[in-house]
Amino acid sequence: MSSMFILVKDIKPQHQLRAVRLRAVRVFEVPEKRGEGHSSKSMEVLLHDEEGSYIHATVQKKKKDVVKYREIFKEGKLFEIKNFMAATNYYVYKITQHAYMIKLNYRTEVKEINTLGFSFKMFRLKSFISLKDTADVSDKELIDVIGRVIEIYNPVDKIIGGKATKLIDFQIEDNA
Incomplete structure (x- = not known):
C-alpha cells in the first residue's frame, strides 16, 4: 500500500x-x-x-x-x-x-x-551572472535575488489589463 x-x-x-x-x-x-x-x-x-x-x-x-x-x-x-x-x-x-x-x-x-530534519529552503536564489543569461531566467517566474539597490527611477503610470497601474524601476548590483 x-x-x-x-x-x-x-x-x-x-x-x-x-x-x-x-x-x-x-x-x-x-x-x-x-x-x-x-x-x-x-x-x-x-x-x-x-x-x-x-x-x-x-x-x-x-x-x-x-x-x-x-x-x-x-x-x-x-x-x-x-x-x-x-x-x-x-x-x-x-x-x-x-x-x-x-x-x-x-x-x-x-x-x-513539527518534524526534525525537514529541509528549510526559504529562498530560490539566482546569481547575477545567471540573470544575464536569458535562457536561464524566465520573465514569467518570481525568483529571489540579493543585491544592493543603486538607483531608483521615477514611478511610471501604465495601463495593464485595462487598469491604471504605477510601476517603479530600480537597478541593483551584486555586492561581490
Whole structure:
C-alpha cells in the first residue's frame, strides 16, 4: 500500500485523497481592489517539500476561506495538508514552474506539525551572472535575488489589463 503522503514532484489532479508535508516559504494576499479596505481576492502560498521542490497553493473566491487560512499559514512553519485539489498552474506570472498548483477550499485540512530534519529552503536564489543569461531566467517566474539597490527611477503610470497601474524601476548590483 502506498503512503498517504506524496512529494511535490508527484502531485497530480487525481491525488485528492493523498496528503503532503510542506513548509510555507512565502504567504501573501492579493487585494480585491486598491484602496478598498482589507478585503482579499485570494491568498497565495509558496511551499516546499522535504526534497526542496516548490509548489504554489492558492485560496480563492470565498472571503471566509481566506480568513480561515490567514490564521493558519505562517512563513517558515511546517504543515500537513490533506483534501486539496491539484489544478493546472494557469497563472501567467508563476510563483513556481510546477505544472500544477494546490487549491485549498473548505474541505482542505491544514495542520501545523513539527518534524526534525525537514529541509528549510526559504529562498530560490539566482546569481547575477545567471540573470544575464536569458535562457536561464524566465520573465514569467518570481525568483529571489540579493543585491544592493543603486538607483531608483521615477514611478511610471501604465495601463495593464485595462487598469491604471504605477510601476517603479530600480537597478541593483551584486555586492561581490
